[in-house]
Ligand code: RTP
């Protein structure tokens with residue numbers, strides 16, 4: 001399997017609801033490795049870069065307002081096939097389709113307040129990571145449990 005990095009971000013609604021720990025715990029228990037994390041208030045420019053693929057869509061303005069409305073907890077995680085697997089743990093974008101057991105399925109009521117972001121491809125992950133972290137902030141180490149995964 002291929003080791004990958006992804007960018008995961010606890011959105012302002014989840015920070016306000018006290019869900020940082022719950023969300024981080026799900027990725028830790030799955031067996032992924034946290035390599036960087038920080039609480040930040042995104043600038044408008046940073047938000048527009050993060051959601052560049054949605055520029056021009058009718059929900060873009062609301063999305064940028066929402067994501068800059070309070071602090072987010074930005075993280076880089078590493079693991080085998082983490083880009084696809086983390087999106088499975090996150091659940092579908094549309095909360096009506098998000099299965100129980102997923103983060104959105106368990107905690108989100110509205111699609112525009114869906115608690116967490118996860119990169120959708122290696123290219124998006126690289127762009128999104130560079131929007132928040134310098135390479136010197138990514139910590140390299142191994143977890144002893146990895147031989148059991
Ligand atoms: P995200 O990027 O935030 O992790 O979410 P995602 O990949 O599951 O969904 P994406 O298609 O990238 O959309 C980004 C965010 O925009 C809002 N959205 N609203 N009204 C709509 O049809 C609509 N579609 C998307 C959602 O809040 C979604 O998380």
Ligand code: MG
Nearest residue numbers: 117118119120
């Ligand atoms: Mg997306």
